[in-house]
Amino acid sequence: MPRHIPSLPLPLQITKISSSRSRRIITEHVPTTYSFQVTNYLQLKDAGFHACVTSPGFSVGGYNWQIAFYPDDEDGYTSLYLRYLGQATDVRAKCTVSVLGNDGQPPLVCRDTPEDVSPSELPGHLERMLRDGRCSDVTFRVGGRKFRAHRALLAARSPVFAKLFGPMPEKGTRRVVKVVDVEPAIFQILLHYIYTGSLPACHDEGGYDGMVMEHLLVAAGKYGLEKLKLMCEEELCRRIDEEALVTTNY
Template structure:
């Protein structure tokens, strides 16, 4: 039998390692309102963005409305990205994008990423080192373009910090299955095995486990095991919620996930996803289920529109949801949404 000849790769593979270089990317959007008022500050004078962090280093955008150098001040605006934290020989790639505000998507892009194979990353030697363009854009062209709208200019900066790591061979790998705790606890709830408390909600009853409820909700813990609680309590009448909302809250307590509205209500129900989540947020606030409350806020943000913003705003105010309230106010104040919100308001007013 002929002995198989080794390939060139096999001849040299007694051991191995791998050097992996990659970028840690992050972006920052810098908006300059009142561009016309910024002009005339003089060459070398700049407007600085807020500090942002990418790859463990701080960065800032510097915009020079009259150019960085006196010789360019009458002709060009200058834009630079600077290393704003301590560091030596920080290697990075950059991209500066001037946003086209006409909606046509014709952004002006200066990208170092596209030239990485040709010239490699740029090295910033110390804090204050810069990368950018003295002649970023001719001023007269910029001021007559769609990059400025309502005296406002928007830039997006992407930084890719280069990181290199050494990988050795993995001796073994054992796959770890995903957690099934939520599935198991849900099965326990649905089987009613070991249940020691029953809730009467409208015409429906729900059985559960006091210890699990107490572990998840400070309100249930106080009700069952607090100083004035009753550990022998075996039935509670709940008057403030629809059965479907209480069922959804129980499912969250056992699974730690926001349940799907289709799981909770039957096909004949008029209850919408938004309506159910609004009521579920109120239940979460009552029982101090903080994670459920935030999940409901996030879901309501996703479904926010002219028809729901008013009720969602009122709910956010009532239950002290500061982030949700701010998003509702911002949505309603946006010019493109204002017409729909007002139309909905007057329609509701005249239908009463």
């Protein structure tokens, strides 16, 4: 990653969905490019987890947007999100992000040897730790079920949990938290994502149904899990596209 990221061009395609007695989809192509300059990148990356830099609001296709840039996001990655600032619920956008160097060109990355892409064992170890509940120090009561977890890990992954737990207590103390606005099955999926960074395997053909993804999207927003929100939104948008295609063919 270069010291400075002069611009992040975002070619946007705005899609507006409308409904009548027969569902249809209308697509408007808006060839727009927006450049967002980020300076002092290294200093921003050292600012700490969840530090965010936002762009001024800008308009594309009559809708207002904003870029949210996280120099040091989850797992040490740099992340960028496109936020919709309006109130309408029938607007979607697709964008392509390009990272440019100081000379306005994409940076070149050269390696003498191929990069090691072997899968990490860490997600599997963390999943086992969640399943076994070993050394857990908090219990969640959700409906009629109990889930044991680890406050330090939850606080590191979610700003909401970090605020809820506050300073770490003395060793040997245990806390019980009652969750009243999330279904047990959804909370279990949420914990699995927090520990492993992925959703648990779904054995149903076609994956999780739309209702599960909608509830998971709400839970992800409640606990400040931006990447999980994005995963849910992309899956729901994909389903809308498939339904629109089926309706058109019919």
